[in-house]
Amino acid sequence: MTTQPRTGTAPAAVAPTLLGTAEPLATAYDLALMDLDGVCYRGAEPVEHADEGVAAARTLGMRTVFVTNNANRPPATVADQLTGLGIPTRAEEVMTSxxxxxxxxxxxxxxxxxxxxxxxxxxxxxxxxxxxxxxxxxxxxxxxxxxxxxxxxxxxxxxxxxxxxxxxxxxxxxxxxxxxxxxxxxxxxxxxxxxxxxxxxxxxxxxAGKPQPEIFRQAAARGAGTRPLAVGDRLDTDLAGARAAGIPGLHVLTGVSDARDVLLAAPAERPSYLAVDLRGLAEPHPAPVPAGGGWWSCGAAAARVADPPHLALRLGTAVTELEPETPVTVSLDAWRCLTAAAWAAADAGTPMARQQVPALEVVAPR
Structure with missing residues (x-):
């Protein structure tokens, strides 16, 4: 079996851990390369808070190009749907596979x-x-x-x-x-x-489409972005493609990959930022930092991978050993430090298995 080759330059590297910014993403980056299915809409229905998230980002000066693997619909048709869902869009702001x-x-x-x-x-x-x-x-x-x-x-x-x-x-x-x-x-x-x-x-x-880097490079050129940020809901296409293109990625929880998937993400699929939905574009994103003893802290939360492999979460002075079979509700900062701890353990040679990680429901403060 043969594969037809492509040529190209090597992408810039993106750190394989979560990044941080004290300013909103929409001012730290000038262009959002935004997925559609699971980020802006699901079929004919809008994703919750997508319209206000995009509007807030645009108000802060961020431009948008919507990047989709959907090859069937012309850009004008996609733009009309987005506009009808409260996200005013021109055809030239849509990049299809x-x-x-x-x-x-x-x-x-x-x-x-x-x-x-x-x-x-x-x-x-x-x-x-x-x-x-x-x-x-x-x-x-x-x-x-x-x-x-x-x-x-x-x-x-x-x-x-x-x-x-x-x-x-x-x-x-x-x-x-x-x-x-x-x-x-x-x-x-x-x-x-x-x-x-x-x-x-x-x-x-x-x-040509995600997770290949070419579609991201073309979209970044179309949007004239010098500091692009990819936004998606699916690790194996949106975030893997962003990383392949050397572009930081924001993962949102409104589509395919859930919070537990993110903790277990392979290095080639890791996002740089985490948010519940597109409102995260208008917010700062604190980075988890090492806190000694294997702990990673972010805001008021801290987490580590304890031995035998399981996750421990610390809020203030109270430590909770997370049970794999028990779903748990956590804050956005707790999810960030749990993710950093799991990735650090994996990079050190002790990756966690899916059955060792509880299902996580992430609640963002509003």
């Missing part, structure tokens, strides 16, 4: 090249705007195949892709997300459809 895929092709293929598009209107629009000609048939001998999700994609389109790739066409995927969040649950995503073509051809595509 279809646009990222078109930019990837444009690095090596000239305008006018024939491309087989497997996907929806958003993909066809992005390729056309990048100057490519589009076909739906491998018989036309396209130079490349670009595959993105659309509900209508099925056997016939996947087979045309396989024919073209088998004949030597380059293969690019908008993203490799195996699932797609919907109001009914997790549906089959583009990555699952790509897997069928990979199985048939033995060729793995270049992926």
């Amino acid at each position: 279809s646009q990222a895929a078109a930019a990837v092709l444009a690095e090596t293929l000239p305008a006018g090249t024939l491309v087989l598009a497997v996907g929806g209107a958003g993909l066809r629009e992005a390729l056309t705007e990048a100057g490519f000609r589009i076909t739906a048939s491998a018989a036309d001998r396209p130079a490349a195949v670009v595959q993105g999700f659309a509900p209508e994609v099925g056997w016939a389109q996947l087979t045309e892709a396989a024919y073209a790739i088998g004949a030597g066409a380059r293969y690019v995927a908008t993203n490799l997300d195996a699932t797609l969040p919907t109001e009914r649950g997790m549906a089959v995503g583009n990555g699952s459809l790509v897997a069928a073509v990979v199985s048939a051809t033995g060729v793995r595509p270049v992926s």
